[in-house]
Amino acid sequence: MKSNLKSKKPSLSLCMIVKNEEEYLQECLESVEDVVDEIILVDTGSTDRTVEIAKQFDAEVYHIPWHDDFAAARNESIKHASGDWILQLDADERLDPESKKELRHWLENNSKMCISVLIDSPKEENNKGHISRAHRLFRNLPGIQYSGRIHEQISPSVSKLKGEEGFTNIKVMHLGYNKSEVEMQAKSERNFLLLKRQLAEEPNNAYYHFTLAQNLILQKEYKQALTSLNTALKLGGLPKDIRCSIYNNLTEVHTKLGKYEEAVQFAAKAISLSRNQTTSYLLLYEIYGYLDNPLRQIDCLESVLDITGKQKQSYNEVSLEAYVDETAIYINLGNRYLKTKKLEKAHNYFQKALEKDENNFLALTGKANSFLETGDFQKAQELFERVHQQAPDDFGILEKLGWLAIKLQNFHKGIEIYEKLLTFHPENFNILKRLAALYSKTGNLPKSKEHLLRLKSI
Structure with a gap:
């Protein structure tokens, strides 16, 4: 990346320390390439394509041995920075695109010495995560340096210089909790x-x-x-x-x-x-x-x-x-209200969830169950059919669809469903009994007798 340090606007140096980050580094650098004026990368012993990727972004790459000290490595990176401000990121982080404008605004319109940003660490497998604050943006001034072998911080040095801290909503996405x-x-x-x-x-x-x-x-x-x-x-x-x-x-x-x-x-x-x-x-x-x-x-x-x-x-x-x-949250509230028999509130929260994600499996299941509780079997069936399309071999959903088919007196549909259930559990007493009754109701006595005989053999 070509330096733009002669610009009248405050210049920004990205400072990083890395080791074997080829999987993450490119997306990290892409997220800031139109925001930073120079990239300083300190490599502590990569054996993969990390350095090659960094040089594709015109990064200045420096090599040092790793001495079990994050602060020492960070201080080596900021030593080479020429910008008015320093942005610190790790390879598994990305600047949120919506934060770019706010970042430039803070660089140009504040008197603070360091700026706190939001680090968003999502966990993809369960729609959870956490947000923390960290000083990732600070002025490139003598005396500002990191301390701490681990969980290194610049705030102690800023305090010594009697510098002020600014709080922003600049967001950095951290992917570190989604690793193997x-x-x-x-x-x-x-x-x-x-x-x-x-x-x-x-x-x-x-x-x-x-x-x-x-x-x-x-x-x-x-x-x-x-x-x-x-x-x-x-x-x-x-x-x-x-x-x-x-x-x-x-x-x-x-x-x-x-x-x-x-x-x-x-x-x-x-x-x-x-x-x-x-x-x-x-x-x-x-x-x-x-x-x-x-x-x-x-x-x-x-x-x-x-x-x-x-x-x-x-x-x-x-x-x-x-x-x-x-x-x-809406789904869990719906389930808790369903458990306490507050059915209208349960229904409303499941509906709120579906307004955000119209095919959400758990929300559809919850809303279907709320209709079961109120006795609206037709609507319950319609929703369970949608759930069934997403999970065609879900035994519990098939059971409910079979039960609903009987309640709605659609006996042929019931037979179709219970025959599928029987393929999962060929010796299930209740399924065989239900099929015998359904075949009898539809006038197919030979089939009814066949299932009754199977019942006796269990």
Whole structure:
């Protein structure tokens, strides 16, 4: 990439550290190539096409050995930057296209020393994820540098320079939680070792005890995580957003340990620190599921929906904010209302989900079940037919369609469905009995007798 550092507009340098990132790097660089003025890439030992890809974007590539120190590598990257501002990204991150205009606006219209952006980490398999804040945009000034072997930060150096921080809604998409289980485990183990080394150097650093706890939670070492979280609180000195996240982590850990009463208490502490965050309510929803309390689950999800409209505010109040796809929230609310026999509300929430995704399998199934409960068998059948098209071999859906065919006195349709069910379970007593009755109703006595004889042989 050709430098544009003589422009009157503030110039921007992208600074990265990489190793074997050929799978992710190109899309990362494509996301910012029309925003940044130069690309500085520090490679710590790639053996794949990472460097080749970087040079396709005219990146300046520097090579250093890896010394188990992220801050040292980051500082090497910013040492070579010539821009007025520095943007830091990892290879598995992309600048959200809708944030480009806001990014340029902040570069040209603010007096802050560093800028906090939103890191959106979705988990593709379950429509969940979390959003955190990080200082990824800062002025290229003497004295601004990273510190920390792991979970490196520039904020301590900015504080020493008495610089101000700006909060933005610039969004960076992080794909790191969608890597393979092997990759995630290797990353977790690497980070654990670095955190232990960092704590050996700074045993009274509450922040590193907090980050160690998060690593231990990912490794499902909940008792050890509990110790680290309590140590972080005891050492103190942490800002409100980190304390709120610690209480949410304590909620999660106690839930995993089956200590639900304590978990509820810690969630309440997190909510008292920040009422405009959804993480605590989502954790409580899980707890009340274990306690089979659908009414309290409804309260939790209704709170999540209420907060969602104000969520940008909450990103300043908690260091890590969980989220769930709104369609999934509607479906879960529909199911909880269905369980408590509040059928009109159940129906309405399933409908809201279908307005967002008209072919959503779970929403169609839920709405069909709500019609079953109200006795509207015709509408239930229509919806289950749509579900059946998506999952033609789903035994449960076929059973309901068979039952509905009988209720609607469509006996030939019922026979067709139950014969298919019989292919799944040839010796199923109830299916054979139902087929015998259906054939009798349609006047096909030989077939009815055939199934009765099969019943006797079971």
